Amino acid sequence: MLSEQSVPVVRATLPAVGAALGEITELFYRKLFTARPELLRDLFNRGNQANGEQRKALAGSIAAFAGMLLDSPGSGPDAMIGRIAHRHAALGVTPDQYKIVHEHLFAAIAETLGDAVTPEVAAAWDEVYWLMADTLIAAESRLYRQAGVADGEVWHRMEIAERHRETPDVISLVLRRADGRPAGSFRPGQYVSVRSHLPDGARQIRQYSLSAAPGGDRWRISVKRVRGGTGPEGEVSSWLHAHARVGDVLTVSEPFGDLTLPEGDGPLLLASAGIGSTPMLAMLGHLVATGSRRPLTVVHADRSPAGHAHRDEQRRLVASHPDARLHLWYEEPGDPAAGAATGLADLGTLDLPDGLTACLCGPPPFLRALRGQLLRRGVPAHAIHYEIFGPDSWLGEG
Structure with missing residues (x-):
């Protein structure tokens, strides 16, 4: 005060x-x-x-x-x-x-x-x-x-156990502790930092969501390569795409992040766009693994089906949940499967239950649009949680 x-x-x-x-x-x-x-x-x-x-x-x-x-x-x-x-x-x-x-x-x-x-x-x-x-x-x-660490002492070494190509611009890296200890637990939705030693000597740090449910002795991150265009090319994502291989050791932080799976058994909306699907996958995977029966609406928007990272995994997890519905939007048509529409995500077309809690992740235009749609539908601001990949301008809070 x-x-x-x-x-x-x-x-x-x-x-x-x-x-x-x-x-x-x-x-x-x-x-x-x-x-x-x-x-x-x-x-x-x-x-x-x-x-x-x-x-x-x-x-x-x-x-x-x-x-x-x-x-x-x-x-x-x-x-x-x-x-x-x-x-x-x-x-x-x-x-x-x-x-x-x-x-x-x-x-x-x-x-x-x-x-x-x-x-x-x-x-x-x-x-x-x-x-x-x-x-x-x-x-x-x-x-x-x-x-369980001293102030600032968040780093440890993790070995790349698996590398998978998810889309032309997205790879997933499965990580295990280099010292053989369990990777540790985290809350679904959290992220870790990866510190990369770049060719010019810089040790640049970027955050990546843990994209699979907690459990076992490994973590998974999914890295989208940021290509140049309206802004600078992503130097860390480009380096990881070009150089990160199975057996390499990365410097990785403890998990942090405040967009985590809300507790309770009330209805839940998991809405994402682009690589924003990654924290939602961890939440969805955890709900399935723990046998949750809470009503679940899953929304994802992307440019095209080919660019939708972990698309088959998302469909499989939704199908494994007893009360989940998947709604997809692609800016470019091409997915004949049920539940896929052309254009931008529009929650006005969905039947949303009362008492909904919403988790959103994606680029700022997507977040602003869906937050506005939810507020107009009567979802209170305190029930809408979001994560933005990048600096937050703190517009529209509350």
Whole structure:
């Protein structure tokens, strides 16, 4: 909660700070990487830096947090903090790194806003920053304790036991611990980080969902190659497609992620697009393996049947569930099977039960469209959960 003296200062300056956040975050990252180039090389996603998505995410999270402190002072932004904390834990972020961020962020604020940053303004926004940072540090510490590791010590070596080509752009890698120990449990829907040593010496990190149900001594991830076009080509996904082979050893994190299979036996919607099907496969596989009978609606949208990764597996799992229905949409026609339609996913055509809980995963346009459709159908916002592969701009939360 903001102090009494900071509330009016933050309220008065939030419009100006918010309007300048894009410029501030751009300058912040430039200062940070000039002073600490190893952070860009070995921690931050260079692709998201190149396309500006990380700057948008940072600006959005700061603005959203400040707004919540002003509008809901008695409650915390749990959903946003939880999602960021899981991402940070999967990267092995430690408390000392928040001091580094603070130094360069506030230098960027002072340089961008100039004389407008009076001592009073600086103190108020310093309070905003440390309230957010301390909340994240505490949340990340809890996640590390739950994983049974020290802060930031999330990495271990895993050997590729199997490699499978799922589509022209998707491979799956089955992983086992290199030390022979069991891979460990995880909650269906969670992801792991993979740290890859690239040819230029960088150790870039990317997150991949665990795409099969927990159980046994192995994990499976599915990697979609990000091809160039409107943005930079995915350097880690391209490297894994080209070089990851059976017997190779990867550096992999403990599992994290807050989009997990909701508890209970009420009706459930699992809706995905593209490679967003991967966490849903783990949830679906777990429901089948545990004999769940909860009513289940499975929705998937893709460009074409040929590009639908794990398509046969998804059909098989749905067929194995006693009360599940599969609905498919492809932008390009070509699947004559029942349940496949042409075009974009449209929940308005489906009979959704009362008391539904929804889990969504896919690109932002898909998430915005389906979330809007569900809200119009009367599904409350708190019953709609989502995962986005990439930085989150925090638009439309709540």
